[in-house]
Amino acid sequence: MLALQQDHSGIWDFSKLAYNSIMELKLYHYVHCPFCIRVRMALGYLQLPYKSIVLPYNDEETPLKLTGTKMLPIIEINGKAMNESLDIVAKLDSTNSLQVHKLEQDAHFADFNQLLNKLGNNVHNLAMPYWIFTPEFDEASRAYFQKKKEAKRGPFKELVKQQDLFSKNVLTDLTTLTSELRPFYRSANFTIYDILLASHVWGLYVVPEFQFPEAIHEYLQRVKDICHFNYHQDFWTS
Ligand SMILES: N[C@@H](CCC(=O)N[C@@H](CS)C(=O)NCC(=O)O)C(=O)O
Numbered sequence: 001m002l003a004l005q006q007d008h009s010g011i012w013d014f015s016k017l018a019y020n021s022i023m024e025l026k027l028y029h030y031v032h033c034p035f036c037i038r039v040r041m042a043l044g045y046l047q048l049p050y051k052s053i054v055l056p057y058n059d060e061e062t063p064l065k066l067t068g069t070k071m072l073p074i075i076e077i078n079g080k081a082m083n084e085s086l087d088i089v090a091k092l093d094s095t096n097s098l099q100v101h102k103l104e105q106d107a108h109f110a111d112f113n114q115l116l117n118k119l120g121n122n123v124h125n126l127a128m129p130y131w132i133f134t135p136e137f138d139e140a141s142r143a144y145f146q147k148k149k150e151a152k153r154g155p156f157k158e159l160v161k162q163q164d165l166f167s168k169n170v171l172t173d174l175t176t177l178t179s180e181l182r183p184f185y186r187s188a189n190f191t192i193y194d195i196l197l198a199s200h201v202w203g204l205y206v207v208p209e210f211q212f213p214e215a216i217h218e219y220l221q222r223v224k225d226i227c228h229f230n231y232h233q234d235f236w237t238s
Pocket residue numbers: 030033034035036070071072073083084085086148
């Protein structure tokens with residue numbers, strides 16, 4: 001399977017571009033990956049045009065060559081590669097409008113991260129058996145992904161049988177979160193927390209049996225609009 005490539009450059013309001021838009025940006029990512037979605041949302045929010053490269057999940061060579069680790073997202077900024085989603089967002093955000101550096105000092109961040117991990121675990125258990133049948137995967141990358149993930153989580157067939165439990169867990173956390181929306185996460189304004197949260201649950205839209213509570217769906221759509229985010233954009237490269 002070839003990597004999908006697309007230029008995300010034609011949809012922007014260029015009057016709003018920050019000065020660092022003269023950087024040449026190349027993002028290597030997986031469509032389903034929440035950490036990759038973080039960076040895509042940040043790029044959209046910051047209105048930075050970039051070349052998007054969706055790597056097949058079984059491509060070990062490209063990420064190893066770029067950063068020495070088989071882990072995405074990777075961004076190349078003027079030919080220099082870096083990984084770690086939060087470091088990437090901080091680097092891209094030249095005006096510090098998302099205040100990524102403040103996260104570590106925020107007393108609430110550790111608790112939030114714990115919630116995100118718990119939520120992420122249930123989201124992954126629910127969504128992985130479906131992600132592999134989206135156009136991001138072909139037979140070889142699907143088999144690679146499934147083998148790797150089943151080693152940790154058990155057979156996807158068994159995960160699907162426990163759907164009700166995982167959904168219940170996700171819904172419990174999302175219901176708690178609903179009371180934190182003002183209308184963004186604990187804030188009247190959009191912040192980095194919204195990117196962290198929305199990117200972690202976005203992949204659930206691929207699970208037909210799961211339905212977001214209305215308030216969360218509306219929240220996710222608000223984040224989508226602010227970040228010019230289109231989950232499936234890279235699948236249809238013409
Ligand atoms: N801490 C990293 C985590 C990135 C990460 O876990 N990426 C996963 C995809 S969701 C990955 O590349 N996994 C490669 C593999 O397991 O083969 C970040 O924030 O960027």
